[in-house]
Amino acid sequence: MSDPAAKSEQRIRARSGKVRGETVTLAHGSGGKAMRDLIDDVFVGSFANPALAPLEDQARFPLSELARAGETLAFTTDSYVVDPLFFPGGDIGALAVNGTVNDLAVSGARPLYLSAAVILEEGYPVSDLRRVAASMQAAAAAAGVAIVTGDTKVVHRGAADKLFINTSGVGVVPAGVHIAAERAQPGDKVLVNGFVGDHGVAILAARDDLALDVPIESDSQPLHGLIAALLQACPDVHCLRDATRGGIATVCNEFAEAADVCVNLDEPAIPVREAVRGVSEILGLDPLYFANEGKLVAVVPAAKADAALAAMRAHPAGADAAVIGEISAKPAATVIMHTAFGGERIVDMLVGEQLPRIC
Amino acid sequence: MSDPAAKSEQRIRARSGKVRGETVTLAHGSGGKAMRDLIDDVFVGSFANPALAPLEDQARFPLSELARAGETLAFTTDSYVVDPLFFPGGDIGALAVNGTVNDLAVSGARPLYLSAAVILEEGYPVSDLRRVAASMQAAAAAAGVAIVTGDTKVVHRGAADKLFINTSGVGVVPAGVHIAAERAQPGDKVLVNGFVGDHGVAILAARDDLALDVPIESDSQPLHGLIAALLQACPDVHCLRDATRGGIATVCNEFAEAADVCVNLDEPAIPVREAVRGVSEILGLDPLYFANEGKLVAVVPAAKADAALAAMRAHPAGADAAVIGEISAKPAATVIMHTAFGGERIVDMLVGEQLPRIC
Missing domain, CATH: 3.30.1330.10 (PurM-like, N-terminal domain)
Known part of the structure; x- marks a missing residue:
């Protein structure tokens, strides 16, 4: 043969x-x-x-x-x-x-x-x-x-x-890696690897029916390299999800629900480009719900948060990474946004549809 | 936790x-x-x-x-x-x-x-x-x-x-199993596990635009059990493919081309239900090209053909199995139909589309 x-x-x-x-x-x-x-x-x-x-x-x-x-x-x-x-x-x-x-x-x-x-x-x-x-x-x-x-x-x-x-x-x-939504624990820190909402706004702007002229590109990128770097710096990553449809708000809600904890987000710490913020204000939409195609939310033990952040920032796919919140025990199964002005609001899962056919 | x-x-x-x-x-x-x-x-x-x-x-x-x-x-x-x-x-x-x-x-x-x-x-x-x-x-x-x-x-x-x-x-x-289209060899026998064309005709008849009243059901079924029985009787199966879109004519052409051999089909030996034959005649279509969803074509060494056939017939998914042809060296990359009347014709791959959205 x-x-x-x-x-x-x-x-x-x-x-x-x-x-x-x-x-x-x-x-x-x-x-x-x-x-x-x-x-x-x-x-x-x-x-x-x-x-x-x-x-x-x-x-x-x-x-x-x-x-x-x-x-x-x-x-x-x-x-x-x-x-x-x-x-x-x-x-x-x-x-x-x-x-x-x-x-x-x-x-x-x-x-x-x-x-x-x-x-x-x-x-x-x-x-x-x-x-x-x-x-x-x-x-x-x-x-x-x-x-x-x-x-x-x-x-x-x-x-x-x-x-x-x-x-x-x-x-x-690999052996020994166990990343799962239900592993979020009180005290853990929440990280994101860069600006959120770019993909959603890029698609919105590209649609003929919206006369938006916004210089935003989709963040579509592979994240395995960034994740390998993150795991090297912090082998015991608790939770990790890419924030696509439904945005980081949805991922945080999934973590909160699966682990029965509260995800506290610090609004000023969340990286959002000015142009993305502008589009969300014009359309009355929240950038936290915009789809991403190259962004992840990570939950890591507090003691490893600095090392995880440094590892992400050293990788091209994580140059703008930030610590955006932390986990508490109560109120269970809830995401709370702590605003710049000291206020609080519940960040629920997306109800209804924001942007069909975003991915 | x-x-x-x-x-x-x-x-x-x-x-x-x-x-x-x-x-x-x-x-x-x-x-x-x-x-x-x-x-x-x-x-x-x-x-x-x-x-x-x-x-x-x-x-x-x-x-x-x-x-x-x-x-x-x-x-x-x-x-x-x-x-x-x-x-x-x-x-x-x-x-x-x-x-x-x-x-x-x-x-x-x-x-x-x-x-x-x-x-x-x-x-x-x-x-x-x-x-x-x-x-x-x-x-x-x-x-x-x-x-x-x-x-x-x-x-x-x-x-x-x-x-x-x-x-x-x-x-x-499993270790030791190596089934591949290019393994068809001169002398091998070609088997099918039952009546061909049922799925294609069932879909045709189910479409509102054709006023066909034919008592034919799709043959949709899993074949892993039949194949396990076949491999037990004949561990060295050379080729195996399920004959979906394009029918058994297409699978035989794929074998002929990949192994650079001739697949000789014996027309009277191919199991075709009367109702399926009737529909093909009315529509001027060849049942060999009709889609199946529970039929496979197997190529096995000649010495094992009887055992393979018996094993297939003993399984519910192969009760109407038949030896339908054999492999020869020449003419290479060709499928030849030997008709009931001693004639021969080339069975080419399907050209154009017979039945869109058949699966």
Whole structure:
């Protein structure tokens, strides 16, 4: 039997440039020749890696390369329906890779392998699909992960809005790391790795229906490197979540509820850009609820807060990190904002929808 | 610290029955309170299992429970956009679970864990979503897998057609099993586990726009049990794929191309129900290209063909199994149909689209 990897590569080379026409057609979702051509040309060409190349229905990797004693496997999924697909600071492809990398990384996992499943609307420009695939690959390379398996579906015009992407991911959590929402304890400090709300405002500004001219880019970025640095400085991180839909207000509420504690936030300490604050005031929205795509909230033991903050600030993804609050026992399952003027208010979970299709 | 699983269960119980209103709203995709209520009520209630219960952004499981020497991890993804969502013999939920179970199983893997990510159209009936979730859970229980992580997005009315589901999955391939398309060798026998084309015809008949009254049900079913029985009878299965979109014609072409061999099919030996044959004749379509959701094509060494066939027939999912062809060296990368009347024709990959949104 000849070398399968070499054979696959040969087969892919033979098929590159095979996509005819400029838009996606229903045939591209047929399971037949057109679909194979689209996959080989647009995706396999971009994502090229040995686990993907055999184009089996599933990717396989030796567990011995993954498993060391006490390690656990982390597995996550997210669909991305962001509108518009391209926006300042990123696009749906980078978002789909970074978002799933981050959902693995906040468990302390080394992100390893991603899947990519696209749902395409008939008529979607193939050139745009190429841009998205290239962006996914660039994000995957930057995060050190491989996109190893995938799926392509095409629906009639009007049955989906252009392009949706699902990325699922697997990674390995090192022995001894146990990060979980219910571990927040009275006395712990709450940290964020930089300015909040950028992604939400960038998407709002990019939408045609809002005449906002704001120089804000999405913060879409992978956080696994920052988290590795944080874990080195503070191995016993109690809680960690990336603050996407629902913003840091939602993450803090999740921690408060899971651990049955109070998260006290110090309003003046929360990093919010002037432009983001301005947009929230104009629209009457709270930046704490704006989505982020490269921000996390960490809860660490008080004794390790300075070391954790220093480690985050020393990493490019955490240059503007800050201690933004602390945990108390009471009132349980509550988030309280302590304002600049000595006031207090309850920060509840988001009720209703602020910004649909933000990610 | 109290028991996290007990705490999660308590939290879930507190939230069950929390969904208000009868249709999905944009708030159900907000990341906030309404989304949590929907997830807890509809999904977590249905899928209840210890890996899902903590509701972290990722599920985690000890690698030591998975990994034995020489084993490999299998990882796969598929999105489901089938129209209609409910059809004779199944629905999108069962399809999404069985399809991903099968994509793992055809590698020889024990399917273990699934993710479930839904994209919902605003206005979708919550009662239908409950039906789908219950169906997913029933399929998962039947297949012995747990749905351990998920995601929910909601888009505006008209931006998606009702409901799309992505399921990804991980499983473990036992040591020594190496099933791959490029392993088809001259002399090998080709088997199928039963009647082909049922799913495609069931979906066609279920569509309002075709006035077909055909008593055919989808064959949606998990194949891991059948495959385990097959591997016991014939440990050296060379190739195995479930014949979904594009049908068994497409799978045979994938084998022929990957292994650079000829797949010779014996037309009278291929099990096709009379009703399916009738529909194909009326519509001028070939049942070999009809989608299946519970059929696989296996390539096994000739010496083991009888044992493989007997093992398949002894399993409920393979009662109508048949040897349908054999592999020859030439003409390479080709599928040839040998007809009942001694004729021959090339069976090419599907060109164009036969039935959009079949799965």
